[in-house]
Amino acid sequence: MPELPEVETICQALKPVLEGYSFQKIQLNRLDLRYPISYNLENKLAHHPINLVRRRAKYLLVDFSHNLTLIWHLGMSGRVIIENKKALLKTSPHDHVIFITSNNQKIVYRDPRRFGFLKLSPTCQLNEIAPFNTLGAEALNDPHLNGHTFHQRLIQRRISLKSALLDQKIIAGVGNIYASEALWQAKLSPFRLTDTITLAEAERLLKELQDVLRRAIAAGGSTLRDHIRPNGDIGYFQHEFKAYNCEHKLCAYCQSVYLCKTMQNGRATYYCKACQQ
DNA sequence: ATTATACCCTGAGTGC
């Protein structure tokens, strides 16, 4: 569900609601998410000012003033809803955590599949614990990421390009939708092995990947079934898909070949057999 | 070591 653009959209929506405020109450409706939620989460976080809401890869990070960071992952089906007149008209049995801020805003974490989780880490140790100690460069706005460094990361491995884009240790934040979109835009086959990629191809793939991620953020992410912006609006980037979910549609580049869908490492992959080499 | 597979969980969609 939420990939980098969706988590970024949620992060931007949470910033004005949380930064400078604190949690007055944290209601835990069930603890058994992917990992059990600490039952005393409220005691550890309530009434401590929130300094910063940020994103690393697909993780939301909420930094508190007392050197604690809330690590919040939305899994496949997680939603964050800030209650207003439009959002949260009715509750759901999957509303696992409800935050009330010092400004009386209600924020709901809803996650039917419960692949998401909430955990705490000292802020200063965040980069030393899993998974942050092994995460690759941020796909966007990372000063260490460029065509050369991306190429180096790719050629050290021998896996398919599609798998490489999904591997958070190689590059962080990309998921199944944007991996297919980026490969289509870059005209590279999802089956190409990473150690055959030239520098020029790596540069092209990175450029197109960043282009699709930026356009998706501008559209508020992609809404397939679960993603909803915290204010209740949907994202709109699904209308701009050129590859994902586009099997049996004509390739927008060549206008002559129908895109195909196949399973690759257990995930759906969409591509044009003619354009993507 | 690196690379593939199975699995966590619920809900939506399809075909019978």
Add this chain to the structure above:
DNA sequence: TGCACTCAGGGTATAA
């Protein structure tokens, strides 16, 4: 309408 089945945006513990 109901049932059986497949698939879904992710990540990790296993096996190969």
